[in-house]
Amino acid sequence: MARIDTLFTNAKLADGSLKDIGVAAGRVVSIENAGATAGAARQVDIAGALLVPGFVEGHIHLDTSFYGDTWIPHKPCTNGFDVHERVAFQAENMATAAPMEERARKQLELCIANGSLHMRSHVMVDGSVGLASLETILKIREEYRGIIDIQLVAFPQSGILKSPGTRELLDEAIGMGADLVGGLDPASFDRDLNGHLDVVFGVADNRGVGVDIHLHDFGSLGAFTVEEICARTVALGMQGKVAISHAYGLGDLDADAARRIGAKIAAAGVSIMTNAPGDHAFPPVALLRAEGVTVFAGSDNIRDSWWPYGDGDMLGRAMMIGYRSGFYTDEELSAAFDVVTAASAKALGVEDYGIAVGAKADFVTLAAEHVPEAVVAVPKGRRVFKGGRLVAENGHVIR
Ligand SMILES: [Zn+2]
DSSP: OOOOSEEEEEEEOTTSOEEEEEEETTEEEEEEETTOOOOOSEEEEOTTOEEEEOEEEEEEOTTTOOTTSOOOOOOOOBTBOOHHHHHHHHHHHHHHSSOHHHHHHHHHHHHHHTTEEEEEEEEEOBTTTBTHHHHHHHHHHHHTTTTOEEEEEEEOTTOSSSSTTHHHHHHHHHHHTOOEEEEEOTTTTSSOHHHHHHHHHHHHHHHTOEEEEEEOOOHHHHHHHHHHHHHHHHHTTOTTSEEEEEOGGGGGSOHHHHHHHHHHHHHHTEEEEEOOOSSSOOOOHHHHHHTTOOEEEOOBOSSSSSOSOOOSOHHHHHHHHHHHHTOOSHHHHHHHHHHHTHHHHHHHTOSSOSSSTTSBOOEEEESSSSHHHHHHHOOOOOEEEETTEEEEETTEEOO
């Protein structure tokens, strides 16, 4: 057995067993029954708390949150939800907000303190802000390296065809260090589904990176767009590298139609991200999982121009997903937990994830009897370990 740097003792695992977990060089090297491992110089007593892998925040916006800034009251759209109008409101609000790095740091620390150790953040890259937001968030990513792993999506919030120069900016963003190419409602925002997807998939294919597209379109337009994204994913051999965020249209289909499209999404290896939004249909999580689709989750907006909610807690998000999906049994509650942990890790391509020998020692402690109880109770008072090092305790990041 490898030499153990730190022994985490009396950790309750999801199967109810009490284990000692040996960690060396940031990875799990042993999992033995409690009391069976001797000789580690440094021990951390988990004291019977539930030990789970670090949460995966699969969709957030580090650049546009006002968390930690003064409260900015929400302004409703004048005639029903309208993405164009919301983008305009956002631009007005951003002009008077606190500096982006301050807001991003506060939001990031909120997420880490709640136990998120992997994250995918969309960052605006378009004709309105150019590459300035990305430059700032890239700096913040460096600052928090070793505490949280962050993927960045170059996100054309103002559209691609409607915002001149965005194609070149998206390409440049990947060159600067963004990890994926984003998109936004290809049909309803740019009003040119193929033109928009040509750019998104063109840049991604050329650069050899993945895609994560915001798709708010409802009903058949949303479902049609999902099918088009799946077809392009297969045509380019990008299975496993493409995600659709929100995909509200999938929530508008009857069960048979949803199963048919679910099978196509699974075959294309496209992941679906949901935050279980409050006031409208969202993808049928259990049905899609049964079809083999990787469904993952994120906070999305936290106290920004789009809505005032959000607390950066992926365990709370699991509760929300379960609550809105009508999940009651232990199996269903565990599925909601899987969405914010293993399934999200798979969608993001996080390697060596989970509590297993060889995995990264990224843990969160929860004062809960087991996973189903944790999902409904959302206990606080967590300890968060990255690579075996304590990085947050009781809601505060330790740097
Ligand atoms: Zn978003």
